[in-house]
Amino acid sequence: MNSFFWISYAILWILVVPLVILNLVLFRQLGIMVMGTARGVNQSGIPVGNKMPRATTTTLQGAEWSTGELIGTPSLMLFGSPTCKECAEILPDFQRIAMMNNVKPILLLFASADLALDYVRKIAYDDEVLIVSSEFANHLDVQVTPYAYAVDANGTIRHKGLVNSREQLEAYAKASRVS
Known part of the structure; x- marks a missing residue:
C-alpha cells in the first residue's frame, strides 16, 4: 500500500504541473480575446x-x-x-x-x-x-x-x-x- 501511495502521488504531480501551466496560458488568452487587453503585453x-x-x-x-x-x-x-x-x-x-x-x-x-x-x-x-x-x-x-x-x-x-x-x-x- 505504501508504494502504491507514492507512485500515485508522483503521477498526480506529473499531471498537475502541466495543467497549471495550461490554465495560465488560457487565462492570458481569455484576457486578450474577451477583455481586449493583456496586461503583460x-x-x-x-x-x-x-x-x-x-x-x-x-x-x-x-x-x-x-x-x-x-x-x-x-x-x-x-x-x-x-x-x-x-x-x-x-x-x-x-x-x-x-x-x-x-x-x-x-x-x-x-x-x-x-x-x-x-x-x-x-x-x-x-x-x-x-x-x-x-x-x-x-x-x-x-x-x-x-x-x-x-x-x-x-x-x-x-x-x-x-x-x-x-x-x-x-x-x-x-x-x-x-x-
Missing part, C-alpha cells in the same frame, strides 16, 4: 506620455525612414505580420479609420521586403509600409502583433498595446489627435 513598449525614441528602418521601396518623421502629424503605427491572422482581420479597417480621424496610417511589417510586397499587393494597401528589423522592434520594444502606437503631432505616445478590433483601432486613432 500592454506593459511592454515605450511608456505612454514619453516621446517616440529615434530609430530608423527602411520603407518597402528601400528608402530609409526615421521615427523623427512622425513629428508634425498625428500618426497611427500598426505592427503586423503577413502570417498574423488578427492582423489580416483588422487591416481592411486600418487605413479607413486613420483617414476618418485625420491621422497618418503607418503599417510596419515583420517580414522580408519580398514577402511584405506580396502581402501589401494581396491586401491592396496603398499607404506607407515599413519593414521591421529585429533591431528596430527591440528599440521600440515591440514583441507581438498586432501592436500599435498612437503618436501625437509632437511625437509623444498617447496610447499603445495590442489591437484586436475595429473599436480599439478607433480609440488609438482618436488618442493620437490629442496634444
Whole structure:
C-alpha cells in the first residue's frame, strides 16, 4: 500500500504541473480575446506620455525612414505580420479609420521586403509600409502583433498595446489627435 501511495502521488504531480501551466496560458488568452487587453503585453513598449525614441528602418521601396518623421502629424503605427491572422482581420479597417480621424496610417511589417510586397499587393494597401528589423522592434520594444502606437503631432505616445478590433483601432486613432 505504501508504494502504491507514492507512485500515485508522483503521477498526480506529473499531471498537475502541466495543467497549471495550461490554465495560465488560457487565462492570458481569455484576457486578450474577451477583455481586449493583456496586461503583460500592454506593459511592454515605450511608456505612454514619453516621446517616440529615434530609430530608423527602411520603407518597402528601400528608402530609409526615421521615427523623427512622425513629428508634425498625428500618426497611427500598426505592427503586423503577413502570417498574423488578427492582423489580416483588422487591416481592411486600418487605413479607413486613420483617414476618418485625420491621422497618418503607418503599417510596419515583420517580414522580408519580398514577402511584405506580396502581402501589401494581396491586401491592396496603398499607404506607407515599413519593414521591421529585429533591431528596430527591440528599440521600440515591440514583441507581438498586432501592436500599435498612437503618436501625437509632437511625437509623444498617447496610447499603445495590442489591437484586436475595429473599436480599439478607433480609440488609438482618436488618442493620437490629442496634444
